[in-house]
Amino acid sequence: MAFTLLTILVVFLITLFVNIPIAIGLAISGMVVVLMEGSIPLSFFVQSTFGASDSFPLLAIPFFILAGEIMSTGGIAKRLIEFVQNLVGSITGSLGLITIIASFIFAAISGSGAATVASIGAITIPYMLKNGYTPAYAASIAASSGSLGPIIPPSIIFILYGVMAGVSIGDMFIAGLIPGVLMAVALVTINYIISKKEGFGGSENFVKQSFWKSLNEAKWALLAPVIILGGIYNGWVTPTEAAVVAVVYSLIISVFVYKEFKVSELMEVFLRAAKVSGTIMIFVSAASFFGKVLALKQIPQYIAMVIADFTTNPIIILILINIFLLLVGMFMETVAAVLLFVPLLLPIVLPLGIDPIHFGIIVSINLSLGLITPPLGINIFIASNIAKIRFEESLKYFFPIFMSLIIILLLVTFIPQLSLFLPELLSK
Amino acid sequence: ACSDKEGAEGAEGEVIKIRMANQVDEGNFLNQGYVKFKEVLEEKGKGQFAVEIYNGGTLVGSDDGIVEALKSGSIEISTSSAYGTANTTGVNGFKLFDMPLLIDNRESFYNLLDGEFGEGLKEEVAKNNNLKVLGFIDLGFYSILNGKKDVSTPADLKGLKIRSSAADLHLDSLAAMGANPTPLSYTEVFTGLQQGAIDGVSTTTPLIYGDRFFEINKHLTLTNHVLLPHVLMINGDLYERLTDEQKSILEEATAEYIKYARELSIEAEKEAVEGMKAEGVTVTELTEDQKEEFKKVVAPVIDKHINEIGKDVYDKAIEELNK
Amino acid sequence: MNKKKRPIEAYLSFFLLLSMTIIMFIGFVFRYVFNASLSWSEELSRYLFIWFIFISMSYAVTERAHIRVEALNRLIPLEIRKYVNIFGKCIWLVFSLFVSYLGVTYAMTMSSSVSAALKLPMSVVYFGIPLGYALMSVRLFVQIIQAFKDPYLEVANDLAEESYIEGEEK
Numbered sequence: 070m071a072f073t074l075l076t077i078l079v080v081f082l083i084t085l086f087v088n089i090p091i092a093i094g095l096a097i098s099g100m101v102v103v104l105m106e107g108s109i110p111l112s113f114f115v116q117s118t119f120g121a122s123d124s125f126p127l128l129a130i131p132f133f134i135l136a137g138e139i140m141s142t143g144g145i146a147k148r149l150i151e152f153v154q155n156l157v158g159s160i161t162g163s164l165g166l167i168t169i170i171a172s173f174i175f176a177a178i179s180g181s182g183a184a185t186v187a188s189i190g191a192i193t194i195p196y197m198l199k200n201g202y203t204p205a206y207a208a209s210i211a212a213s214s215g216s217l218g219p220i221i222p223p224s225i226i227f228i229l230y231g232v233m234a235g236v237s238i239g240d241m242f243i244a245g246l247i248p249g250v251l252m253a254v255a256l257v258t259i260n261y262i263i264s265k266k267e268g269f270g271g272s273e274n275f276v277k278q279s280f281w282k283s284l285n286e287a288k289w290a291l292l293a294p295v296i297i298l299g300g301i302y303n304g305w306v307t308p309t310e311a312a313v314v315a316v317v318y319s320l321i322i323s324v325f326v327y328k329e330f331k332v333s334e335l336m337e338v339f340l341r342a343a344k345v346s347g348t349i350m351i352f353v354s355a356a357s358f359f360g361k362v363l364a365l366k367q368i369p370q371y372i373a374m375v376i377a378d379f380t381t382n383p384i385i386i387l388i389l390i391n392i393f394l395l396l397v398g399m400f401m402e403t404v405a406a407v408l409l410f411v412p413l414l415l416p417i418v419l420p421l422g423i424d425p426i427h428f429g430i431i432v433s434i435n436l437s438l439g440l441i442t443p444p445l446g447i448n449i450f451i452a453s454n455i456a457k458i459r460f461e462e463s464l465k466y467f468f469p470i471f472m473s474l475i476i477i478l479l480l481v482t483f484i485p486q487l488s489l490f491l492p493e494l495l496s497k
Numbered sequence: 498a499c500s501d502k503e504g505a506e507g508a509e510g511e512v513i514k515i516r517m518a519n520q521v522d523e524g525n526f527l528n529q530g531y532v533k534f535k536e537v538l539e540e541k542g543k544g545q546f547a548v549e550i551y552n553g554g555t556l557v558g559s560d561d562g563i564v565e566a567l568k569s570g571s572i573e574i575s576t577s578s579a580y581g582t583a584n585t586t587g588v589n590g591f592k593l594f595d596m597p598l599l600i601d602n603r604e605s606f607y608n609l610l611d612g613e614f615g616e617g618l619k620e621e622v623a624k625n626n627n628l629k630v631l632g633f634i635d636l637g638f639y640s641i642l643n644g645k646k647d648v649s650t651p652a653d654l655k656g657l658k659i660r661s662s663a664a665d666l667h668l669d670s671l672a673a674m675g676a677n678p679t680p681l682s683y684t685e686v687f688t689g690l691q692q693g694a695i696d697g698v699s700t701t702t703p704l705i706y707g708d709r710f711f712e713i714n715k716h717l718t719l720t721n722h723v724l725l726p727h728v729l730m731i732n733g734d735l736y737e738r739l740t741d742e743q744k745s746i747l748e749e750a751t752a753e754y755i756k757y758a759r760e761l762s763i764e765a766e767k768e769a770v771e772g773m774k775a776e777g778v779t780v781t782e783l784t785e786d787q788k789e790e791f792k793k794v795v796a797p798v799i800d801k802h803i804n805e806i807g808k809d810v811y812d813k814a815i816e817e818l819n820k
Numbered sequence: 821m822n823k824k825k826r827p828i829e830a831y832l833s834f835f836l837l838l839s840m841t842i843i844m845f846i847g848f849v850f851r852y853v854f855n856a857s858l859s860w861s862e863e864l865s866r867y868l869f870i871w872f873i874f875i876s877m878s879y880a881v882t883e884r885a886h887i888r889v890e891a892l893n894r895l896i897p898l899e900i901r902k903y904v905n906i907f908g909k910c911i912w913l914v915f916s917l918f919v920s921y922l923g924v925t926y927a928m929t930m931s932s933s934v935s936a937a938l939k940l941p942m943s944v945v946y947f948g949i950p951l952g953y954a955l956m957s958v959r960l961f962v963q964i965i966q967a968f969k970d971p972y973l974e975v976a977n978d979l980a981e982e983s984y985i986e987g988e989e990k
């Protein structure tokens with residue numbers, strides 16, 4: 070047992086060391102164990118690769134990515150921002166506030182954090198810079214608003230978690246709503262405090278339209294989250310169908326209504342989605358194979374046993390898991406972390422009576438915080454790139470923003486009802 | 498790594514490692530049966546067999562996958578549904594058991610499977626696949642649960658969206674029975690029922706009970722339109738490697754397991770139906786006349802799909818069933 | 821629009837994703853508008869998805885987009901790192917060729933199985949896996965050859981980032 074575990078770790082670290090992608094590194098590590106074991110045929114790799122890929126719920130992933138790409142290319146993201154701008158005007162920190170609210174709405178149509186920053190930040194960061202916000206703050210607030218992406222449904226990591234834990238993806242989506250709103254509230258609060266202190270205001274060169282006019286401009290964009298989430302919550306569509314509807318809807322609006330999407334751009338947009346889906350899905354299949362090899366060697370049970378020997382107090386275990394996941398999130402990409410660690414953690418927490426949906430939300434918040442933690446924080450990379458500053462410079466405001474989100478994480482961890490209230494309410 | 502000599506001497510002296518896989522929870526009766534198989538085989542084998550069970554889909558996540566894994570030797574012994582076995586072995590005779598309202602009772606069902614017809618299926622599997630069928634069990638009769646009304650005739654099912662697998666025979670059967678069949682992935686069923694995306698579900702009573710669908714829907718009809726067989730199989734190469742003594746130990750263990758598993762299934766059904774009654778579910782049993790009515794409406798479905806099974810195979814089965 | 825030359829995987833991925841979108845949407849319309857479920861749309865899009873996954877996996881290689889943990893690799897001094905990374909790519913290539921071989925042999929064993937709704941031969945569905953890995957092997961092979969001519973190609977990303985940061989400091 071310990072020897073196998075050590076072998077896996079060493080092989081895996083070597084593959085990372087020589088710059089092999091994590092998915093391929095996992096597959097190689099699993100394959101080495103299979104070769105050592107001798108009693109498992111090598112075709113097991115092909116079988117489990119196929120088994121993991123042949124999944125209707127996972128089909129939602131390329132579609133949600135594609136929908137996000139179309140919406141940011143075709144003018145939907147832009148109109149959301151203009152609408153919110155008219156809504157909040159020029160109060161203290163209003164451009165930060167606009168970024169948060171627009172990200173919140175965009176998160177309700179996009180499945181990932183990076184997509185949210187790239188779409189909203191690309192527009193609001195230059196705007197903040199023009200109006201006297203420091204580049205560091207502009208980048209920080211856009212990056213951390215992006216961490217709403219995977220928590221406000223739809224969410225790619227909810228889909229992956231649901232498939233792995235065998236819980237309803239629809240339930241996961243509903244469960245993410247209150248925690249997502251709380252995270253947004255935390256961001257709004259901290260934005261107000263920092264903006265007040267630093268004197269960040271609204272935009273000066275902005276022509277305010279009437280509320281109704283701007284609502285009219287943005288109505289098709291605002292309808293997108295209503296259609297997606299409403300469709301899922303009312304049981305009209307499964308999450309996978311909702312994703313397809315989102316793609317078709319956003320295409321129609323972008324091409325025919327806003328007329329900002331040229332058909333010649335179609336291939337480019339599809340290819341951006343293909344590239345991201347390809348990297349995620351190859352990860353899914355490799356991690357599934359890896360997980361099965363671990364299961365064959367009974368390693369999850371072994372780890373669960375070691376932890377159970379140490380403590381069975383659910384509060385201590387949840388705190389330890391939170392710390393562990395925050396550390397993981399520092400170094401690892403979200404999808405990778407979910408696929409790697411959920412199969413290891415579920416056998417530990419389920420016997421303690423922790424609800425798998427509640428646990429899914431805890432895991433997701435932890436890892437979405439990883440999007441804004443150094444050294445690997447994809448949201449900060451994207452945002453600092455837009456703000457044209459170095460990664461390290463954008464960290465100036467990191468601590469207060471991060472701490473405000475940690476408070477929400479702790480609330481969600483220890484008040485299961487924040488995650489479970491809505492799914493239970495809707496089941497009545 | 499622990500085998501010293503293989504080949505002509507067979508597997509003597511070697512501990513035969515047997516991996517079994519299923520997709521159900523630890524407490525599910527299918528898994529309980531596996532545990533029994535493990536106990537009996539290890540005890541009778543006196544150290545010659547070591548059985549490991551991987552439940553909950555940790556190793557293989559689908560019925561088709563289980564048969565593929567058995568063929569290639571990723572696992573050694575397991576059960577898979579007749580449907581999954583048909584898909585992956587090319588033996589279409591197994592699809593007989595998805596025909597609606599063909600099987601009235603377990604007695605004739607097992608007469609068919611334990612008799613000549615079952616032998617024919619076993620031979621056909623072995624002919625083209627690296628597999629040996631050890632025997633047959635069942636996971637219970639299919640029922641229909643819905644949230645709208647008591648159902649006792651095809652007309653009552655009219656307009657009800659009932660969740661089904663995506664297999665065309667299942668879809669056609671439900672449609673013929675009057676329902677509006679809706680394919681949905683199984684993990685979405687509970688939420689689907691809650692939110693009204695579907696009005697009901699067609700599956701075995703132990704699953705309806707175990708996955709707590711009855712908490713949302715209160716009308717259960719024991720349509721018994723399909724009795725779901727599971728086929729116990731062993732990897733062909735492994736079987737060939739066993740010594741004669743080991744083969745007879747395996748045979749004894751299998752016999753004991755099969756008897757036990759068939760009883761478990763009956764008990765699980767009873768427990769499910771009584772448990773649901775206690776929870777306030779109205780349970781409708783069909784009268785002979787009502788059953789005839791359902792049989793009448795599904796007749797065209799059988800005709801439509803008969804060629805997938807083979808007319809001769811089908812006729813032979815009917816003949817044996819009517820004996 | 822700049823007409824850049826795209827690899828074959830790009831056209832295949834585009835075609836597959838577009839087909840999946842159209843088929844799924846038709847399935848959706850039939851179920852919700854005409855209240856009649858198509859039995860084949862779910863299955864066909866699932867199987868197209870399998871081909872899509874492995875072909876876009878190879879496409880992502882051409883774009884050097886696969887997810888890595890860079891922290892460990894960056895511990896190595898740049899001059900050594902470029903050779904280490906070529907070595908890593910060679911291991912990756914060997915693995916990829918190996919899976920192509922496994923996939924083809926496995927797909928061939930599936931010749932007797934057909935899918936539930938469309939009666940597609942399952943060997944065709946499975947073939948998407950080795951095809952993707954074989955295409956990926958070709959891409960990796962080409963990148964390795966290029967890297968032998970110019971080893972800095974394998975650390976190009978790191979270099980770009982470092983020079984970008986230096987540029988900012990000036």
Ligand code: NA
Nearest residue numbers: 176179218223
């Ligand atoms: Na989202």
Ligand code: NA
Nearest residue numbers: 398399439445
């Ligand atoms: Na991070």
